[in-house]
Amino acid sequence: MRWKRPLPWIVAVVATATACGGPSHSAARTDGAGGGAAAGAASARPAPPQRSAVPSAGVRSVGVLLDEDGHWCTASVVDSPRGNVVATAAHCVFADGSASSGFSFAPGYRGGSGDPAPYGTWKVRTVLVADAWKAAGADADAHDYAFLTLEPDGRGRQVQQVVGAARPDWASGPERRVTVTGYPNKDRNPSDGPISCTTDTRRDPDLPGSMLMECAGFFDGTSGSPWLAGGRLIGVLSGGETDEESTAVLFDARTRALYDRAVKAAGA
Incomplete structure (x- = not known):
């Protein structure tokens, strides 16, 4: 598993012990619109998942x-x-x-x-x-x-x-709509503010008990970002195999x- 970024004082240890780097994920959101009776049905559907993180106003507790x-x-x-x-x-x-x-x-x-x-x-x-x-x-x-x-x-x-x-959820399933807010390191995020993504998760095929989201932009520094589903904390960002994916261990x-x-x- 690739980590977003180890502590400055453990870089040498991590480099020796495992191949870990900084990946990411995020998304830009689009909302559909329609007309007439069909429009009412469409507006009731959840917004499509983001594919890339966007600058965020942040969350006070994050x-x-x-x-x-x-x-x-x-x-x-x-x-x-x-x-x-x-x-x-x-x-x-x-x-x-x-x-x-x-x-x-x-x-x-x-x-x-x-x-x-x-x-x-x-x-x-x-x-x-x-x-x-x-x-x-x-x-x-x-x-x-x-x-x-x-x-x-x-x-x-x-x-x-x-x-x-945020209240924790100790029994969530892996398929949820989550909002993830984090802080990439300044070299990839000159504004040095938070980014956020709202998207759908699925079971991580490579690590039992974990979930995966596809949303670009969660670079080094976003490890530990809370995954909130319905306002409840169900996990924290731990890594990702590509810059388009992030993973989290489900709280249990x-x-x-x-x-x-x-x-x-x-x-x-």
Whole structure:
């Protein structure tokens, strides 16, 4: 599986361990129109899927992971009792047996504006990935998701109080209409803002328990982007074999068990 982009400090490890690069997907939307009785029927149909991502106004609860060197992956706030849990891809935050540290989450990020972090930044406190990901075994790609817990901001607020959150769905099927919002790295996205695509997914034929979308534009930096179906979080972007495809592991009971660990850590 190709990853969108590993952390700066794990590039050498990833290059040695596996052939991973930055792919993408996205789409431009067209809406049909008609006339008379037939038009009414046509207007009730869902819009056709996008084939390429487009610049987006963004989602308040979706942002970037960043440190003093800039941002490298996308993440989003997940509804939790304490309000301080975010989801991203495991390969963004854990490699070669250790987790990243000293980084933050900036929801609603807009790098090309005068205020790139309009809702503030939250320091990451803990990184939780599945044991199977840590083991780096043959099925590691089936666990390419992570949950992070955050410190409150300088005013004592939890991130969910400020920007909201998406409720997770632990039992979604692979064939859904999703909206995916992410942040490509600046070299492929000079505006340094979010992109978005609304399209249909299907089962990933190469990785059981995963889904695939065809939508160009999700280049390096979009790993961890939330896949929202009916407003519920059903997975996060992990990779893609071509620049036209992206993949995500479907959230399931194993993902929920990891989330439960994050919730417990968040309240500790």
